[in-house]
Amino acid sequence: MAQQYRYAKKRKRNRIIDFLTALTFIFLLFSIGSFLAAFFISAQQLNEESTRYTMTDGLSGGPPSSSGENSRQDEASSDPAPEPESTPEPEPGITIANVFNGPIPQTQVSSLSYLDDAVFLGDSITNGMTYHNMSEAYIAAATSMSTVGIFGKELEQYDGMTLFEACNAQKPKKIYVMLGSNEIGGISLDSFIDRYEDVLDKLRLANPDALIYLQSVMPVTKSYDEKNNLLNNDLIQQANLLLEQLAARKKVFFIDTHSALADENGYLPEEASPTDGVHFGTSYFDMWIEYVLTHTVPDDVAQQAVKEAQQLYDELANAAE
Amino acid sequence: MKMKRSRVLSVGIVVLIALLTLAGCGSSDGGGSAGDLELQLDLAELSEKALDAGEYQYEMVALDTGKIDRVYINLDVNLLEDACVNVESSRSNADEFTAFKVKDEADIDAVKGAIDSYVSTLLSEVESYNPEQVPRINNALTFTHGKYIFFVISDNNSAVQKAVNDYVKESK
Numbered sequence: 001m002a003q004q005y006r007y008a009k010k011r012k013r014n015r016i017i018d019f020l021t022a023l024t025f026i027f028l029l030f031s032i033g034s035f036l037a038a039f040f041i042s043a044q045q046l047n048e049e050s051t052r053y054t055m056t057d058g059l060s061g062g063p064p065s066s067s068g069e070n071s072r073q074d075e076a077s078s079d080p081a082p083e084p085e086s087t088p089e090p091e092p093g094i095t096i097a098n099v100f101n102g103p104i105p106q107t108q109v110s111s112l113s114y115l116d117d118a119v120f121l122g123d124s125i126t127n128g129m130t131y132h133n134m135s136e137a138y139i140a141a142a143t144s145m146s147t148v149g150i151f152g153k154e155l156e157q158y159d160g161m162t163l164f165e166a167c168n169a170q171k172p173k174k175i176y177v178m179l180g181s182n183e184i185g186g187i188s189l190d191s192f193i194d195r196y197e198d199v200l201d202k203l204r205l206a207n208p209d210a211l212i213y214l215q216s217v218m219p220v221t222k223s224y225d226e227k228n229n230l231l232n233n234d235l236i237q238q239a240n241l242l243l244e245q246l247a248a249r250k251k252v253f254f255i256d257t258h259s260a261l262a263d264e265n266g267y268l269p270e271e272a273s274p275t276d277g278v279h280f281g282t283s284y285f286d287m288w289i290e291y292v293l294t295h296t297v298p299d300d301v302a303q304q305a306v307k308e309a310q311q312l313y314d315e316l317a318n319a320a321e
Numbered sequence: 322m323k324m325k326r327s328r329v330l331s332v333g334i335v336v337l338i339a340l341l342t343l344a345g346c347g348s349s350d351g352g353g354s355a356g357d358l359e360l361q362l363d364l365a366e367l368s369e370k371a372l373d374a375g376e377y378q379y380e381m382v383a384l385d386t387g388k389i390d391r392v393y394i395n396l397d398v399n400l401l402e403d404a405c406v407n408v409e410s411s412r413s414n415a416d417e418f419t420a421f422k423v424k425d426e427a428d429i430d431a432v433k434g435a436i437d438s439y440v441s442t443l444l445s446e447v448e449s450y451n452p453e454q455v456p457r458i459n460n461a462l463t464f465t466h467g468k469y470i471f472f473v474i475s476d477n478n479s480a481v482q483k484a485v486n487d488y489v490k491e492s493k
Binding site: 132 | 379380382384388391392394408409410411412413414442446447449450451
């Protein structure tokens with residue numbers, strides 16, 4: 001009787017074990033099934049993605065789908081830099097006789113592609129252009145840069161090159177240079193202009209065929225100006241007058257970008273720079289680019305101007321010999 | 322007796338396999354799951370939510386994806402499937418919300434390395450020029466969900482992370 005009871009108990013235990021084993025097998029089969037299904041779906045998706053991005057060569061080949069790039073920029077900037085309209089006709093007002101006599105006057109709007117072979121060379125103000133959607137222009141700019149720093153500081157972000165070298169490496173057809181915000185007030189204006197002259201000489205010698213546009217230094221806000229900072233609008237305006245004269249001497253084009261952003265009192269509007277009074281946001285970058293594109297030198301005049309500049313440097317070289 | 326042994330052995334093997342299978346599902350990086358690896362997020366929409374949550378004080382701008390490697394200089398953009406880099410528009414403030422999605426989960430560390438390198442560059446840029454940004458950059462937050470890597474500099478990083486986590490939950 002006791003033995004029968006033990007067998008019955010054993011049979012019961014075996015049935016439970018069988019039941020649990022079967023349950024585990026079912027669970028295992030389910031897991032494997034799910035895993036295989038997930039694997040095949042993922043493989044299919046990866047295959048699709050791979051096809052998609054092989055076509056665009058990764059992100060560098062073009063924006064992929066849903067990044068929503070510039071979404072906030074688009075919102076903030078209802079009037080971005082002008083889109084291509086037409087190739088500018090030669091402006092009757094700009095001739096080889098007057099192209100170096102003061103700031104380039106307003107011209108017909110050039111296409112954004114005018115800047116595709118350009119380099120913007122400058123400090124942190126210019127560096128901000130990196131973050132704003134514009135042409136294919138190359139930005140050779142970094143924080144704290146000066147007329148001396150562009151030759152001396154090797155930058156990791158430019159493969160260890162200085163800004164000057166990074167600019168030249170692009171073999172630019174046009175160079176837009178703006179420096180001064182980090183040194184006006186720190187050194188005398190005479191020294192600043194001497195240093196800037198050195199910049200223009202070296203740029204011309206390294207890029208004999210390039211159109212060089214010297215941009216006036218941007219204004220600062222009234223509140224920044226009144227904080228007894230070394231950099232103020234009075235000094236900036238004095239420097240800009242001297243830069244205009246320097247541009248004429250060195251036969252480069254002077255464009256008064258300062259006037260593009262300054263208010264009626266010569267200040268950068270407060271709303272333009274809520275962060276620090278010097279650096280500005282999207283809509284002011286758009287105004288800057290728009291100004292640049294509406295102050296270009298017509299091709300025929302530009303080519304003559306470059307020849308005149310080359311002649312000037314040849315004469316200087318001959319005189320030095 | 323033999324029968325009993327083989328039964329116990331088979332049960333043991335089955336249980337072991339089952340446990341190993343379950344362990345494999347939870348092995349993805351960043352505490353993610355197999356579901357995380359299949360995540361598809363709308364980075365533009367997510368950015369909106371994150372930027373709202375982070376109480377970013379100044380205007381933010383999304384960097385053109387073609388220019389990401391000009392800013393993240395050590396990042397191989399070919400590893401990326403999708404990206405959205407939002408920075409303060411004048412760049413005088415370090416505020417940032419960035420999301421990268423890698424094509425292959427194995428490349429997450431490479432992207433994290435590029436972010437570390439970017440942080441070093443940022444620090445070297447602001448140290449003398451804009452020193453009040455240094456502690457904000459030092460407090461930058463990096464975290465992952467599946468194949469997504471997020472990088473945050475804000476005055477409220479935890480709120481940004483929560484917004485991202487909530488969005489990820491909604492998207493699953």
